[in-house]
Amino acid sequence: MVNNIMIKRIITFSLLMVVFILILAFYPGSTIFLRNGAYSAEAAVRTENSVSLFLSDEYFSEIDALFDKIKKENRHRGIFYGSEKIAAEVVINQMMDDLENNIDALHNHRNFFRYFDSFDKYIRMLDGITERMHFFRNTLNSYSGAPTDLDAIIDLAARGEWHLFSAKFHRFNYEDINGALNVKFISEGGRFEAVYNTGTGKIVTDPANMGTYNFAPGSINPIQFYMHGKYDKKPWKKWGNVNGFSYHDIMDLESGQGPDAEINNKKVEKLIQKRIDDLKKDNTLKLNQ
Numbered sequence: 336m337v338n339n340i341m342i343k344r345i346i347t348f349s350l351l352m353v354v355f356i357l358i359l360a361f362y363p364g365s366t367i368f369l370r371n372g373a374y375s376a377e378a379a380v381r382t383e384n385s386v387s388l389f390l391s392d393e394y395f396s397e398i399d400a401l402f403d404k405i406k407k408e409n410r411h412r413g414i415f416y417g418s419e420k421i422a423a424e425v426v427i428n429q430m431m432d433d434l435e436n437n438i439d440a441l442h443n444h445r446n447f448f449r450y451f452d453s454f455d456k457y458i459r460m461l462d463g464i465t466e467r468m469h470f471f472r473n474t475l476n477s478y479s480g481a482p483t484d485l486d487a488i489i490d491l492a493a494r495g496e497w498h499l500f501s502a503k504f505h506r507f508n509y510e511d512i513n514g515a516l517n518v519k520f521i522s523e524g525g526r527f528e529a530v531y532n533t534g535t536g537k538i539v540t541d542p543a544n545m546g547t548y549n550f551a552p553g554s555i556n557p558i559q560f561y562m563h564g565k566y567d568k569k570p571w572k573k574w575g576n577v578n579g580f581s582y583h584d585i586m587d588l589e590s591g592q593g594p595d596a597e598i599n600n601k602k603v604e605k606l607i608q609k610r611i612d613d614l615k616k617d618n619t620l621k622l623n624q
Contacts, residue, residue, distance in 0.1 A: 389437045390446045395453060402426045402457070423460035430454055431471055441478055451475065451526060458550045458566060469570040470578060476548035479527035481520070485536045488520050488529060489603070493610035497522055497529070499603060505530045506596050507543040507588040514591025517544055518603045525552025533599055542580035543588055547571070 387393035405422035430453070434441065441447060454475070458464060481497075482488055491497045502519035516534040521527065528546030530539040539545060551562035575581040 389433050389440055390444050390450060392446070394433075395446070395449060398426055398430065398453065401429065420461055423457040424465075426457045427454065427461075427468060430457075431467070434474065438474075447478075455526075455550050459562065464550070464566060464570055466574055469574050472548035472550070472567075473545075473577065476527055476546060479522060479529060479546075479548075481522075481527065481529035481538065481546070483538050485518075485531040485533060485538075488531060488538075489606050489610055492520060492607045493614055495523065499600070499607060500528075502530065502596070502600070503592060505539070505544040505546070506591040507585060508591055509541045509543040509588060512539065512541060512544065514544065514589070515593065515595040516599050517591065517596075518600055519546065521549075521552070525549055525554075533603065542575070542577045543585045545576055547576060 387397055402422045402425070405425045406418045409418040409421045411418075430450070434450070441450060444450075458468065482491070488497055492499060497520040500519045500521045502517050505519050506514035506517050508514045512532055513534055516532050517539055518531055518533060520529050520531070522529075526549055528549065530544050530546045531537065532539050547567075549563065550566040551559065553563035553567075554560060572582045575583075575585060
């Protein structure tokens, strides 16, 4: 008899919790509604028809104001899905839509870096990113300004604009590419990536070895290392680099990682150093003149 009473209480409590969650999920005062286990930003974004000219100073002010507005309107959801995360997702979707609708506007714009800084800031407020956000990294990385030729990136590396980095996860043999000959460069600050093959002397763009954008550049700093794993590496292991070519597809390829790859990397290091020495000589000659 006692057991039956306990079971009834447990069932009643469980049903009440389900009703409570549903009420929160569809509370009429909320801007965003639960859909398939994720929050849809569409309703909130569509109400913001007064967003200023894309990339203007006012645009970024209104993006921040949109974040504050959505956060405030969803503060009651905090115990299940933080209002800050809901607001950040709305802003990120807005910014992705805006860039996709104005794909050329970002080139050479005075607020170029402000867009990336703002986007990354809101990404890092999330517990995890969506598939769309992950693949949007390829759109973001297309603004890296990385040259198509290896010689040109070596020149930029000698000038300190790019840095040679570990190509450990970019050395897969893909079609006619010898992965052992791949080398990786990251931009100053670690945001953009570019991979080159010393055999072809060209940038590598295949779905296994391509360079990608970093929402949280890696570092030996424990916090930055964790953030890089959370926002960049973990999604890569879940979805790969491009839609239709998964992480498992990449891992099924033969890796060029090994002694030959390290020798190749050392050769590129020497080429960069030689270019640095040449630049120093050029500066000396100019001073003498």
